[in-house]
Ligand SMILES: NC(=O)c1ccc[n+]([C@@H]2O[C@H](COP(=O)([O-])OP(=O)(O)OC[C@H]3O[C@@H](n4cnc5c(N)ncnc54)[C@H](O)[C@@H]3O)[C@@H](O)[C@H]2O)c1
Ligand SMILES: [Zn+2]
C-alpha cells in the first residue's frame with residue numbers, strides 16, 4: 478500500500494509499505510477513505526517530537542471503512558464507516574477510567590507517533606471498540622475528518638480548560654485549524670468577545686467569518702498593547718495558546734486579566750519563559766492538555782444537528798498519490814491560503 482513515511486527531521490516520502498494486519502484480538506484494520514495533515518505533523522518534521530522514529534507512517538486523523546476486526550472486537554464489523562480518534566484508548570486502565578484517554582497506559586497518542594498512522598491506504602487501530610466511532614449513514618465524511626483531532630483539541634484543551642463562559646472575553650493566539658476550531662466551539666458558550674491573534678492576514682479574515690469579534694495582526698510586535706487596548710486595559714479572561722512557540726506562550730502571559738486562565742494547546746519543542754514576576758499576584762490558572770477526545774460523541778452530535786460547520790475548515794483536496802504536494806500546500810499555508818487539506822484514498826480496493 479501507499480504510505481507517507483517520516484525519514485527523519487525535514488524528510489518525508491511517499492513509499493510502498495505492506496498492508497497492516499491484526500496483531501491483537503482488540504485490533505481493527507481500517508481502509509482509509511479520507512485523512513488529513515495536522516500542525517503536529519509539521520512539528521514532527523521539524524524534529525520537535527522525538528518519540529517519532531524514522532520510518533514511521535505519519536497521520537493521526539481520518540475516516541474509513543472497517544476491513545477486518547480481531548476476535549475481541551464487538552462494537553464494529555467489516556464494512557462499518559468509522560471516525561478514527563487521534564487518541565487510542567483501552568477503556569480499562571486507571572487513566573481511561575477517569576476520562577484521561579490521552580494517558581491511556583497502552584494507548585494515548587500513539588497513531589503516527591509510536592505506531593504507524595493514518596496517512597496510508599490502510600491502518601491498524603488498537604483497542605478498536607473504544608477508539609473508533611460509528612459515522613451515521615446519511616452524513617458525509619468530511620466533517621468527521623475534522624473531528625479526529627482538531628475539534629476535540631480546540632474544545633477540550635482550549636474552551637473547556639480555559640473555562641470559556643457566557644460574557645467572557647477570550648483571546649485565541651494562532652488562527653490555524655486548531656485556533657479556528659477553538660473559535661467555533663467557544664461560541665457554544667456565548668462569550669462577549671473573541672479576539673484572534675495571528676501573523677497571517679488571510680487566516681484573520683477567515684476568523685472574522687467564523688465569528689471572531691476582533692482580530693489582531695501580531696507581525697507589528699505590538700500584540701500585547703493591541704489586546705490591552707481592546708479590553709480597556711484589563712486583559713482577557715481566557716488566553717488560549719494555539720501556536721506552540723515561546724513567543725506566543727509569553728504573549729498569553731501578558732494579556733491575561735487578573736483571575737483569568739491561560740490554556741495552552743500548542744505542542745512546544747522548546748522551553749518558554751514563565752513570567753512569575755508578573756503572574757504571581759494575578760490569581761491566574763495555567764492549564765496544559767493533550768487532547769483526550771472524550772468529547773468526540775458530543776461533537777459528533779453538534780455536526781449531526783448542523784450546529785458545528787466543521788467541514789468549512791477544508792480548503793484543498795488531494796489524492797493519496799499527491800500527498801507530498803498536500804504537505805507542501807499545508808506547510809506553506811500562508812501562500813496557499815490553506816486551512817485543512819483532505820487526502821482521499823479512492824483506489825484502495
Ligand atoms: N495539545 C494537543 O493535544 C494538540 C493537538 C493537536 C495540535 N496541537 C498543536 O496546536 C498547535 C496549532 O495547530 P495548527 O494545526 O492550527 O497549526 P498551524 O501551524 O496550522 O497554525 C499555527 C498558526 O499560528 C500562527 N503563528 C505563528 N507564529 C505566530 C506568532 N508569533 N504570533 C501569532 N500567530 C503565529 C500561524 O500563522 C498559524 O496560523 C500546534 O502547535 C499543534 O501541534 C496540540
Ligand atoms: Zn493533530
Ligand SMILES: [Zn+2]
Nearest residue numbers: 567570573581
Ligand atoms: Zn487505557
